[in-house]
Amino acid sequence: MVISGVGVLCAVADDAAAFAAALREGRCGIRQGADGGPGRADLDDEAPERALEALRGSPGLPVDRALRAAGRAGLAMRAAVAAALQAWDDARLTEQPPEPDRVALVVAGNNLTGRQLAELTARYAHKPRFVPPRSALRLQDTDQVGVLSEVLGVEGEGCTVGAASASGNLALVQGTRLVASGAADACLVVGAPADLSDVERQAYLNIGAMAPGPAAPPFDPDHSGFVAGRAAACAVLESESSARRRRVPGYARVDGAHARLAATSSAAPDPRAEAAAMTGALRDAGVRPDQVTYVNTHGTGSPGGDAAELAAMGEVFGHTGRRPWANATKALTGHCLTAAGVVEAVAVAVQMRGGFLHPTPGRPPKDARGVEFTTDAAVPADISHALSNGFGFGGFNSSILLSALPRTQR
Incomplete structure (x- = not known):
């Protein structure tokens, strides 16, 4: 779709x-x-x-x-x-x-x-x-x-x-x-x-x-x-x-959407479950990790949450030989809480159509083993496949896989 x-x-x-x-x-x-x-x-x-x-x-x-x-x-x-x-x-x-x-x-x-x-x-x-x-x-x-x-x-x-x-x-x-x-x-x-x-x-x-x-x-x-x-x-x-x-031009295909619980009622993030959500979305879409161009991170700014997501992305992408780009839309919009996943899906869609990746202010993390973060300037990019992550208190873990449309459909 x-x-x-x-x-x-x-x-x-x-x-x-x-x-x-x-x-x-x-x-x-x-x-x-x-x-x-x-x-x-x-x-x-x-x-x-x-x-x-x-x-x-x-x-x-x-x-x-x-x-x-x-x-x-x-x-x-x-x-x-x-x-x-x-x-x-x-x-x-x-x-x-x-x-x-x-x-x-x-x-x-x-x-x-x-x-x-x-x-x-x-x-x-x-x-x-x-x-x-x-x-x-x-x-x-x-x-x-x-x-x-x-x-x-x-x-x-x-x-x-x-x-x-x-x-x-x-x-x-x-x-x-x-x-x-x-x-x-x-x-x-x-x-x-x-x-x-x-x-x-x-x-x-x-x-x-x-x-x-x-x-x-x-x-x-x-x-x-x-x-x-x-x-x-x-x-x-x-x-x-x-x-x-x-005859409506689209922004992107939604090829994968995966969600899973971490069997917890706490606020603590679970890198294993986060990685499983990303892997599940890739599997649903039939896309390999090395085919992903970009990850829109959940990236809230919480030290524990950011560390868990870095570990999860390292598990998914750290052995592929190709590091997808990553950024954090919340660095610009703030954390829009229950609306964040839709805001960030729209952010991915307009970046795919526009052929760019937005900056992520601040200093990039030193332990980003699986991905390459944008810094203080937009990056031109032909985004073929993108993941958009969303994680929540109580063990909610999810990832959406968006794929580029043929140019004739955009």
Whole structure:
């Protein structure tokens, strides 16, 4: 199957074209916190409306419906709707739509409404009878599915997929299975922003995952944890026969998608399981390790997590005689948590189409046995096969294998 359309809103861009330009330039959206506290890579509160208004020139696109539906919601919902409409437009689904019940929808994310719940709890602690009734919907992650399906008229299968920081990749795995099985001709996979409450943010600090102050980039020897980023992204997965019938140029083929657990409930990464996820995606695609051009790493900036991923990549690629390139998109966007896998799949797709690999700020690791990291400048590259990794607390390990399309299909 192919990725036939993409959309993204993040700290460095309001759409996919701007995202590609920001990646090529190595533009970083991370802003250090006040008084030396944790940094953030946040979304501009007005970005969703800017993105939707920019789509007004596309005939038949339900921009007004999107503004009405998302206008009643917070930033996370508005951003997810905007990214989904961008991808819908990019895939030309308004011009040549499949039947509504042949389009599926998978939203990546769990615990997406932490801040909203905390604010409502404080506001209505002494007057619970006045809690807005619609909160019964808004506080559930599935509200994303409901609103998106309403805006776009999607009537096929729909669900949310939660797998901590691997949620985006696991949503892509689910989407590929829906299309490959014939349950849908196309599937929108949406990475929705996680809106952390202050308690959740402090918990990440206390467990040692989030950088407590100014943060070095992922894999830099001075790394101390991740910087939280907020972003929304969408990838349209479509069967090759459907994309050909609609004459839609694609970004890449999705040839492999593999996920596995590490039989743990802890936050500790497992290099063995991470290597198995990459190997599984390669096996699914029929691609050898020495054929891989590029690895988009999970690369959060956590010392333990980065070390485990380096060991896993060394196991997969260290004996091939050819070191694929690697970079860390989170060095530019921050760690977009449950949306990260979709954001990074879009990053791989636009790099494949653009023929480049984005920079990774900071100093490259000394123990990168299996891969070669980009440094402070973009690298021209004809990417034939790329892996995009996603790992999460609780033993979630996943990898997606994307392959270049023939030039006639791009």
